[in-house]
Amino acid sequence: MTKLRLAFLTFTALLMGSAVPAFSADVLVGYVGLKDDLRYHPEVAYTRIEISSALRPVEGARLGFDDLKIVTDAANISVRLDEYDAADANEAIQKVAAMAQAGERFVILDLPGEIVAQVAEATRDLPITLINATAPQDALRDLCLPNLMHAGASDRMISDTYSQFLRHRNWTKVLMLVGKEPRDKEMADAFQASAERLRIEIVDRKEFTTSTDPANREENNTKLITGGKDYDVVYIADSLGEYARYLNYATQLPRPVIGSTGLTASEWHWAWDRDGATQVTLRFQRLAQGGRFMSPQDWSTWIAAKSIATAYAKARSDDPEKIDAYLKGSRFVIDGSKGYRMNFRPWDRQLRMPMVLATSNAVIEPAPFPEFLHQSNELDTLGVDEPESKCKAS
């Protein structure tokens, strides 16, 4: 009936450092961002109205170590962030190599997807583990590099969240609107693959433009682009956000909008009020510049830092290889204040996690939805599952 599991018997003794000599160490954890990262430019619309003030998420990582300070203190470990903003991919590669040289075992990457790929390839043989916190591209998960982990959600996880939601609501006809940016196509392709797997009908996929040239009116007029066909819901992929901003309440048919506006899927929303989420949001606000809300990227760097500190404190070893193996292994459990135990998938090293579907001020639904079952872990209904993955568990 009850199964028993090995407890941390000896570990408590180790923590208190009486019989066992205490392991005492200063641990530096790298954090590499980009000096001029377009993703964190405030979105300034016409007449300089700031419509979004996305800020660099390094404060999430700081909170992660701060939250676990009492634990690392008890284990006689002092964990500090070694923060650096690189000018470009080359400098990022050199910096990561220098961090490895200096004995740092883990580096949190807050870099755009293409630079993450270059850094990971270039440093694949170094004794260093990279945790990609903010690049959602599925292609990075398909690199199958043993030294590259992912703490933020992948595009496919975000897309599966929408698809499960649409199935749950029985809104099965979708009109897709996609921008001209490469990132818009990436997001839209991930959504389409996910929707089609759940037999959601894409009634049309149209490209929009923000130009008001009358010659392009089929693409720039929200009524025309959403007319002509019936659908249950509009999905929009607009990484710049300017077109999406004007889509709600402007469609030809009175239909809800999901994706880059309306209802948005992500790792985190400040309005989530269960599972201790409010306390995380409040702690972040106290720590963050300007008392801002915690963004999904802040959550991802927070959970990356928290995972690393937990691995140091609980691996029951001072051997970096064993700490690394513990972090990647099945014994590892981390709490992301979303009500589920989480750990990293052994095939593509993606953090399993629940997702939230939120409007600007409320979480409408968490995912996974209860009707989506899985043979081993419900969280694996979100994202590329083991049989579909190019990577093999190790």
Add this chain to the structure above:
Amino acid sequence: MINSLLTATSGLLLAALLSAPAEAAGTGMIFVSTEKGNEVVVLDRDLNVVKRIETSRRPRDMHFNADKTLLYVACGDDDTIDVIDVATLEVVDSIPTGPSPEVFAFSPDEKTMYVSNEEDSRLEAIDMATRVSVQDVPTGAEPEGVLVMPDGKIAYVTSEVADMVHVVDTATGVVTKNILVGTRPRRFVLSPDGSELWVSCELSSEIFIIDTATNEIKGDSLIFVPPGFREEDVTPVGMAVTKDGSKVLVSLGRANNIAVVDAKTHEVIKYILVGRRAWSVDLSADESKAYVANGLSDDITVIDMKTMDPIKSVAVGRVPHSVMIDD
């Protein structure tokens, strides 16, 4: 003959009268705090709602004083502990606390109240006579479960973020030891002989047992796999122990079950299916019934402890948190 009979009868009567306060002191009323309803719902023995007592916002943990004349309710969003008069069912007082009080416990002499304030990561000791905070013990982030030992010398508090149980010397207000347990430790229950402290760890789905003599973890952790659920669905929070110490009831959270555990062998005697996200659990004084607050189905489930079957579910209000019985 008649005389002696009379004496015997009056003696019996007297005995009955004398024992009456102990036997039937309670009203049998069941109190349920509802986090989003901002009220304590009162049900009678027959499970009819007799009153909804409006409280400060987000009422959570509740405790009676020793003679059960007052019920204390921690109200997280107003930073107070409301006091309900059990006779009149009115809020008669409000004790200010630090930010977001969640769980609390009294010292054995009821002179001090220990409150976990989840927002500023403190265990606060409040002197009940003066209402003044006399100790402020820093803990790991999001402190939750609080338990004071029967001799009043030690208080235990969990930190949900640090995965630790802090051992606090109540005389000095100093943490004398940190015990690392599983992920997101929530609540405590103490064996009646005081030797074992059980800790529920919500996200690693296990119960740790601490030996209170040494403050070391004793044996292996307990895990649960109720029918139709996986180990990771189990998010244990609330616990209750029988007076003889033979059985512990553990609420399994998202696994929607209560596990009745043999306290000695640690075998699960029975899994009982209740409502969604079973949280707090309390036993009636005669231990014939158990009451479970179901956070996500807004109801409580009544369990017959003889057959260990659920016998009734009663809708109470938004997000039931704790159940206390006046009997």
